[in-house]
Amino acid sequence: MKFIDLFAGAGGLSEGFIRQGFEPVAHVEMDYYASQTLLTRAAYYHLLNEHQLDKYNSYLKNEISKDELHSLLPESIKETVVNMEISDETIDHIFGIIDKNLSRFESEKVDVLIGGPPCQAYSLVGRARDPYGKENDIRNYLYKQYVKFLRKYNPDIFVFENVPGILSASKGALFEDVKDIMREAGYELQAKVLNAFDYGVLQQRKRVILIGWNRDLDYKYPDFQTVLHNFRVEDLLSDLPPLQPGGESNYYVAQPSEYLSSFGLRQNSDILTQHITRVHNENDRRIYNHAIDLWNKEGKRLRYTDLPADLITHKNLTSFLDRFKVVGSDLPFSHTVVSHIAKDGHYYIHPDIKQLRSLSVREAARLQSFPDNFYFEGPRTAIFTQIGNAVPPLMAESIAERVKDMLEKK
The missing domain is CATH 3.90.120 (DNA Methylase; Chain A, domain 2)
Known part of the structure; x- marks a missing residue:
């Protein structure tokens, strides 16, 4: 099962999907250091699959350099990390890279699109510090770029993650617009506020998880099983x-x-x-x-x-x-x-x-x-x-597990 991760950051959301057997076609991330982190994590999984984790551990022990570690990656894997900003000027180029990656994987299908635009624009704290409430922040509208990927690759399912503040931005009008243009792209959808603590993360961290599915498919928003435990920090x-x-x-x-x-x-x-x-x-x-x-x-x-x-x-x-x-x-x-x-x-x-x-x-x-x-x-x-800025991997894995169940039902 193939996926694309937009606004990928360090790859917390991707981590959960990879653990559940999904294969990344692309991680698109504008920050250089986060992109380097994605490459290093790709090296970990590649060497794990090749039974050569000793080489990864050599890097952790400072016995080899980062460049030497990344040189162990096949070009087909390196090309999945796209260190670019998503904008009107770059999106066609990014599409071209992803299309080439799909050809390398001998696949025409993207099963899942995941990711969430940078959340500072929707943050209640961020809006409080901005006299205009960040109404004019261009990051408020990056969801429109996200929808362009939905239209281009038509995945069966998408996962859109963000902070709860997105629900109240522009008095709720912005999130309604988000859902409207996703429906116009051919998807049914539902959003819920989930707490990372319910999935084994020792942290109170609430996030809006919007899941959409192609309206031709008989899906519904999944039921998430919470994890009960008595652990402490x-x-x-x-x-x-x-x-x-x-x-x-x-x-x-x-x-x-x-x-x-x-x-x-x-x-x-x-x-x-x-x-x-x-x-x-x-x-x-x-x-x-x-x-x-x-x-x-x-x-x-x-x-x-x-x-x-x-x-x-x-x-x-x-x-x-x-x-x-x-x-x-x-x-x-x-x-x-x-x-x-x-x-x-x-x-x-x-x-x-x-x-x-x-x-x-x-x-x-x-x-x-x-x-x-x-x-x-x-x-x-x-x-x-x-x-x-990351999505906790334990929470991401719970999401990925339910998404996999939906796809296997198909």
Whole structure:
């Protein structure tokens, strides 16, 4: 079963579909570093299928370079990663690349189209910061490019993912327009708000999942089975070594927890990578100490105005008072990981008061349910952005499983 992933990012949504046996014809992504991440992940799956994972592990151990790793990929796989912006000027060229890829696969059919335009334009926080409510943001209208792919390749099913804010953008008119032009393209559809936590992700993360199907097919919106468990965020952190700000470690300190093993986030053969933290100044670490102490002793969140006067440096004392927030290890879920984690980390403070730091790259990736063998390319800030923007792979796999059931019914 073939699929195309638009606005692919680091490939969280693709990851779920690949695990369910789908084959990517193209990942279209404008960000260079995210595209490099997609190539590295393609190398992982190619070498896994060729029983040569030792070569991938050599890269994780810094024994070979990224270019050497990517050189192991056949050109037919390299060509599936299209590092281009989707626009009126580029879309015909992208179509040409995808058509060539279909020929290489000796296939004329795209079974599924997946993806979601960048969500910042629909974000409630983003709109609050824009005096015009982002009404004129060009990203509001990238769904029209998405529909051009529906018309061109006529997949049986498509999955359109976005933030809940898309439902209220332009007082709801924008989302109605999204559905109208998808129906005009020949599809029946339905949208629901799903929570990643219900599919094994230790995070409260709600997303609009719109699924459409060719109206000639007797389909309906699938029923998703939620996952019941008693795991806590500490089950996600317990095997990782403690770090100080600016620290890094490549060694686990414990066997994988039952959560990590049962949900596939860590295997015994994995190599720990990207457990690296940002540097914090002393003032911020003192604030972290207050926030962690308050949470661990009283289960309360720190309000910025409750800090001692000598620690208050921001002039804004009326909004964003929860800008310093601890990830509660004793909770069954974290608060939502978003791309702002790339800015400063204050909203994602590690719960261990002995460390006084924000989450490492690997810890953030685990909260998004990326497995430890998933390697992100680029500088740390770019990696945090990729993680914050991603669809959690566990949630994506649940979606892909139901889509596969629909196609097999056909």
